[in-house]
């Protein structure tokens with residue numbers, strides 16, 4: 001039994017993935033001998049309804065000056081953050097006197113839009129390499145981890161914020177109480193805290209088990225976010241479903257009693273009860289669903305290998321580290337992974353050591369089958385590769401089930 005990170009109630013794990021490496025630790029040849037592994041198990045707290053990792057590597061092992069994920073590698077995500085920032089500008093009527101803080105701004109994919117519109121903003125980003133890309137876009141950055149203490153220092157040096165934003169960061173932070181305490185202090189009286197993350201309801205519905213890896217310590221729902229907000233005298237006032245990252249949820253939070261609660265909150269809580277997000281029985285079948293995908297994918301890849309087909313993969317995602325390590329996929333089954341991110345290229349995938357090659361080589365590679373590790377970017381990628389893939393080549397996907405198309 002483990003103590004819940006949110007409410008301290010003891011909970012039981014429902015799936016054990018075994019030993020896992022750091023999802024974004026793409027290794028050079030010299031690094032291969034001393035890779036770090038942790039034991040990846042996931043559980044559900046019946047009291048606050050949070051799905052969470054039992055153990056997570058330290059933040060310094062995951063987020064540092066060689067962090068491998070750069071947000072701006074997807075055109076679709078750039079458009080997503082343009083729309084996101086515009087919606088915040090409209091909601092809070094932002095102008096040149098306002099102040100926006102983003103927690104985990106990465107390469108500035110969101111804040112560049114505020115800079116372009118002359119809305120004062122500040123990015124908090126502990127991973128120095130991606131932070132420096134944001135700085136090149138004229139975004140002011142604090143190269144530290146956000147927490148309650150930093151929130152106080154920001155308020156002292158700048159002022160309270162009209163909007164605090166965060167995308168795909170909150171679910172990474174085990175010390176989330178410190179984050180919420182900081183937000184509570186830093187937020188203006190009528191400010192809003194808006195964040196989005198992969199949605200637990202989608203993970204259950206699609207069996208998108210690969211959303212679980214070292215960085216994702218939490219899988220949020222309306223239930224669990226409502227619980228944390230209340231704990232900090234804040235209020236969840238709106239929920240908006242997003243199609244990004246395989247299905248995400250955007251949560252809007254305000255000071256308690258300050259703003260009207262949208263009907264969406266009641267609706268999503270009810271919907272979550274219908275699919276059993278709040279019951280531990282719902283999670284009991286999850287492992288069997290994952291193991292079915294595992295059996296189907298391994299049997300397909302083995303058959304293709306025996307038939308001497310050339311199989312490569314597309315997108316060296318964090319998610320694929322869970323897939324390759326839990327399923328035991330190495331370079332016996334897949335020749336290599338193609339990816340556009342320079343820092344990942346000419347390295348080996350964490351744990352199972354599949355070579356990662358520059359995307360430019362993909363077009364010369366003449367594969368028979370392409371395993372789509374970046375399945376969340378399927379629309380963008382399939383469109384981009386349409387003519388290449390038409391020549392008797394097939395995509396393979398495995399979420400929600402193994403399919404050739």
Ligand code: JHZ
Pocket residue numbers: 069073074075168169215216245314315316317318319320338339340341344359374376377380381384
């Ligand atoms: P992508 C990361 O997850 C990590 P990952 C993190 N924990 C998180 O929550 C989300 O992001 C936000 C490449 N690519 O977006 C680029 C191409 O090669 O699914 C990336 O390496 N060609 C913070 O890593 C990878 O695929 C393309 O055309 O699972 C995509 O990674 C496109 C679109 C992408 O995130």
Ligand code: SAH
Pocket residue numbers: 059063064067069071103104105106109124125126127130144145146147166167168169172173
């Ligand atoms: N918002 C971007 C980046 C997500 S990547 C997007 O949606 O694409 C997650 C980022 O969170 C990383 O860049 C990491 O360095 C940062 N991060 C992790 N812990 C943090 C913390 N405590 N405070 C601020 N940023 C943090």
Ligand code: ZN
Pocket residue numbers: 004005006007008009045046047048049050
């Ligand atoms: Zn709990």
